[in-house]
Amino acid sequence: MIDYLAQRTAEHIKQVIPEHPASIAVLKYALLIVINTLGIVLMTILFSSLLGTFEHAMIIMIVFALLRQLTGGYHLQSGVSCIVVSSSLFVALSLVTFSDLYCIIFTCMSILLILIFAPSNIHKQSRIPKKYYSLLKIAGCLLVATNLYVLSVPFALASLAQSVTLIRRR
Template identity: 45%
Template sequence: MIEPIALRMAQHIKSVVPNHPASVAVLKHALAVILNIFFITASTIVIALLTGKVGEVVTIMVAFAFLRQMTGGIHLKTGMGCVVVSTLLFTGLSFINLDYKWTIGATLVSMLLILVFAPAGIEKQTRIPPRYFPLLKVGAFIAVSFNLWIANPFIAISILAQTLSLINVRR
């Protein structure tokens, strides 16, 4: 569903601005990413409004997205699959409430997973040269370690979910 919408939008942009330097394929890809983020955010927030978990969901989404930029992770084959899985994941995580010990434990496990697996699968997703990937690992490790001080259970569960997505058994 996302790809056809992005294609129609890209074709429309190209028809209105035929001299635009970007090809239809490049525009389609960029628009698909934007639509993906929009649909995930909108659907998750709508559900959170219905469940009364808006603060939790926003915390989870921000922590997940922030860490994902530095560490990467698995990608689903379709944009719509990503929307459905992400929406269900963020909504489901908002109902998990960890106590202090579990919050610290989840954070420590996330830190270990970052040391072992990060960054994962970002080679084709970023313009950052591979020589800087170790810095991404260190940055992610430091960022996650702040939750040892903050001890936010929703950040802990979000970063744990994100770092679990780094594990690729085929690698």
């Protein structure tokens, strides 16, 4: 469905502006990213607002997205599944609370997973040369380590959820 919408929109753009330098394939790819991102953001905002967890869901979504840019991770096969799984995860995690001790434990677990597995599955998603991958790992660890000072439960949950997506068989 999302693929069809992106394809039709790309074709329409090319029809209206035939001299546009981007090909239909490039336009479609860009539109897929925009539609997926917008879908996740809108669904997360809607459901977290209904549940009264908007602030926590926004923290989770932002931390997850930032960490994902630095460390990579598993990608779902379809845009619809990405939207449904991601927004459901963000909203579900926004409902969770626990003590500072667990916040520290989950933050340390995230750092450990990043040290072991990051960056993961990033070579097809980024133009960053492989020689800088160690810097991405360090940046990801530093981002997560800030939560040892802040002690934010949503931050810890987002970090752990994203860090788990790094795990894959080699």
